[in-house]
Ligand SMILES: Nc1ncnc2c1ncn2[C@@H]1O[C@H](COP(=O)(O)OP(=O)(O)OP(=O)(O)O)[C@@H](O)[C@H]1O
Ligand SMILES: Nc1ncnc2c1ncn2[C@@H]1O[C@H](COP(=O)(O)OP(=O)(O)OP(=O)(O)O)[C@@H](O)[C@H]1O
């Protein structure tokens with residue numbers, strides 16, 4: 001089983017889009033895949049037609065009564081797509097940081113739950129919220145690959161430096177290394193801001209950045225309107241082809257770059 | 258003094274862009290304007306050339322020793338633009354929810370600090386993080402106008418319903434009403450997703466939605482690369498003209514839409 005975290009503290013960079021598209025591709029290739037929505041705002045849960053406000057059991061249940069959890073299997077909802085499952089978020093997740101506060105040992109709740117599911121899924125994708133807190137710490141503790149979507153624009157570059165510093169701090173506590181790959185998203189070759197940011201990213205992070213880019217593609221919005229992974233809507237769209245190339249690269253390298 | 262909050266739990270919808278552009282416009286019109294960065298990720302602080310990781314005094318100081326705060330004036334940094342000031346964020350803000358936990362009375366820290374600055378600024382803009390927590394509660398308690406940027410795409414619509422439900426809960430504790438205006442952003446009239454979402458927004462929120470839209474404009478990214486509000490880079494760009502129209506509408510109506 002391979003566990004992927006998709007994270008960046010900057011909002012709106014394509015975390016949910018990356019999760020849906022990559023997990024969708026693996027499911028289409030016959031791999032049993034679970035997506036976990038760790039964002040209290042519940043974009044991933046909404047994408048597949050569930051309501052984070054009213055959902056009964058969600059990731060939140062894992063944190064409520066550790067160990068006595070409703071069987072993990074009941075947390076994994078089927079989607080309309082073969083091999084693709086969802087562990088939904090509920091808006092109650094927004095209260096976790098306040099509730100847990102400085103309580104020890106709450107950083108491994110998700111990792112333990114995922115281990116219990118090891119025989120059911122070949123891939124697990126964790127969609128993170130755009131904020132540093134107990135949920136992101138859980139995601140990084142549970143994963144063995146990390147994708148960091150970064151919009152090709154100025155503000156996102158500065159944000160990446162901060163994200164990598166934070167990552168360094170969190171990862172010091174892990175025993176196993178976590179390889180990461182920086183994925184340039186929403187690349188628009190018509191604008192100077194995109195071209196300069198990409199050049200800057202490649203100069204500063206030559207070893208961790210993916211050699212290609214995810215281009216701007218208006219079909220992503222269309223796909224989310226219809227609740228379909230883009231590869232189901234149009235496998236030949238620019239965005240779908242780019243994510244398929246990313247998946248092939250990461251799988252071929254065994255880990256990162 | 259007029260205090261505006263710019264908030265939406267969804268990431269990447271244009272909160273920071275709205276703050277910079279509206280505050281920039283007011284400053285250019287000769288109004289003394291303060292921008293407050295409440296996002297631990299510090300996009301607004303970075304935009305104006307400061308570093309949220311290393312900054313000494315920031316909004317965080319307000320929460321540290323309530324009452325014995327470094328004089329609020331020292332928290333307001335000058336920018337290179339006349340009449341435009343910044344109260345920066347530091348990354349330490351990310352720890353506030355955990356630190357404060359369920360402690361009472363921490364929802365009014367920002368409101369009290371802003372009241373102390375009433376004689377120095379005509380307008381105050383609060384840029385919120387994409388997460389519901391003590392920082393957003395502080396922003397909503399401190400403001401008398403609320404702008405909710407909403408991307409014209411499907412996921413954002415669902416997110417808006419949740420945001421408005423949350424808002425209702427938080428506002429019940431306020432004595433004064435808070436009028437809000439929904440600002441459709443990144444509108445791309447070439448895509449069906451944008452057109453349908455806008456139609457949907459107008460049907461569901463006829464009284465609270467602004468009658469126009471902020472169009473997609475690649476110059477916003479250029480402006481952030483150069484650290485300029487768009488209206489300083491190019492006052493005749495589509496995005497700048499749209500925000501100027503928004504500002505005129507809100508000022509003319511005295512309050513909301
Ligand atoms: N390559 C792309 N081209 C065009 N639009 C895109 C692309 N990737 C994502 N989008 C659109 O950008 C918006 C933001 O994407 P998404 O919600 O995946 O970001 P996120 O990082 O998950 O946001 P949040 O911080 O709220 O979790 C969505 O409307 C999505 O459809
Ligand atoms: N109308 C627009 N047209 C094109 N690009 C835009 C527009 N508004 C904002 N942007 C760009 O979209 C990106 C996200 O905007 P911004 O950072 O303001 O969103 P945000 O809601 O503040 O994000 P966060 O949730 O991280 O705080 C930035 O690159 C910005 O330049």
Ligand SMILES: [Mg+2]
Pocket residue numbers: 015016017039043044127128
């Ligand atoms: Mg998301």
Ligand SMILES: [Mg+2]
Pocket residue numbers: 272273274296300301384385
């Ligand atoms: Mg922002």
